[in-house]
Ligand SMILES: Nc1ncnc2c1ncn2[C@@H]1O[C@H](COP(=O)(O)OP(=O)(O)O)[C@@H](O)[C@H]1O
């Protein structure tokens with residue numbers, strides 16, 4: 274519970290039934306926000322790394338198309354990591370299998386949550402072309418995120434109409450770790466959040482995103498899915514502000530590696546008004562994520578060059594078709610001969626021969642161990658996204 278009932282991030286108000294809910298102050302935090310040396314250093318490093326990441330994208334041959342292709346994989350990976358913070362156990366492979374119309378080889382039944390996340394993200398990115406980032410858009414992506422069987426009793430697409438709280442699974446409100454504002458104050462806080470979102474101010478964009486994410490989590494406006502929508506908000510705002518030309522910067526992997534610290538520092542904002550420690554933690558995550566994303570693109574380009582060369586040397590008359598298949602693997606790294614036959618408009622036999630070439634060259638690995646309905650994976654590529 275609060276050390277004091279009032280701090281610069283907001284105040285606690287006692288509810289008739291005894292618990293205290295937190296009412297966050299409108300953003301930005303007042304002028305007492307201390308942009309100390311460490312924050313300035315991290316902010317400049319984060320900007321630098323994002324600039325580099327954008328630079329790497331432009332340096333890639335036939336940049337637009339290829340970056341768009343691999344961005345799909347980044348989105349899948351973010352969906353997996355962000356959902357993992359929430360407790361979803363499905364992996365990237367589960368998602369790839371689902372997309373390929375295969376049963377999950379791990380037996381996981383969670384992959385539809387990942388699917389929803391990806392759809393929510395893609396929908397949001399597309400919608401930004403016609404609508405600025407606003408509460409309505411957040412509700413729309415929430416509807417996508419929680420669509421389907423599991424989400425239907427968690428009010429998809431609607432802000433909550435009752436009090437909720439954060440705590441260990443099954444915990445009651447009086448043992449909650451954090452209690453967000455009651456509904457009327459929640460609505461006021463949301464309106465203020467939207468105004469802040471739209472305001473053209475001189476706050477550095479990365480700082481603004483850090484403030485927005487934490488504030489959104491403190492408002493906790495949905496019955497469920499607040500963490501995931503709050504992390505989608507980061508991506509959508511980055512894209513809207515054109516910080517990156519392609520959506521390639523994702524924080525969830527870093528956040529999930531420091532899950533305790535992540536929620537602990539969010540708590541410290543409402544408990545003590547400590548915005549600074551949160552901002553430092555979040556900026557460090559941006560620094561690492563941007564560096565990782567750039568390194569990965571470089572690795573992928575090297576892999577692509579290596580495999581193109583292998584194909585040119587190893588498949589001779591079939592090289593032209595094989596290169597088309599290779600390119601498709603960067604967006605769909607799981608493939609069957611039916612898919613290849615369709616892609617190239619060739620017979621199943623020809624597609625089969627090509628896949629055998631790929632297996633011999635060590636590019637594809639057969640997954641099922643069966644004689645029929647075989648599935649092949651672009652393993653080196655998928656592996657890059659596995660940790
Ligand atoms: N003490 C806290 N104060 C504010 N937000 C928190 C706190 N602890 C965790 N969170 C946020 O709440 C999220 C979990 O809320 P929830 O609605 O279950 O979202 P999801 O279903 O997407 O995980 C976490 O991912 C984190 O972002």
Ligand SMILES: [Mg+2]
Pocket residue numbers: 359497498499
């Ligand atoms: Mg949840």
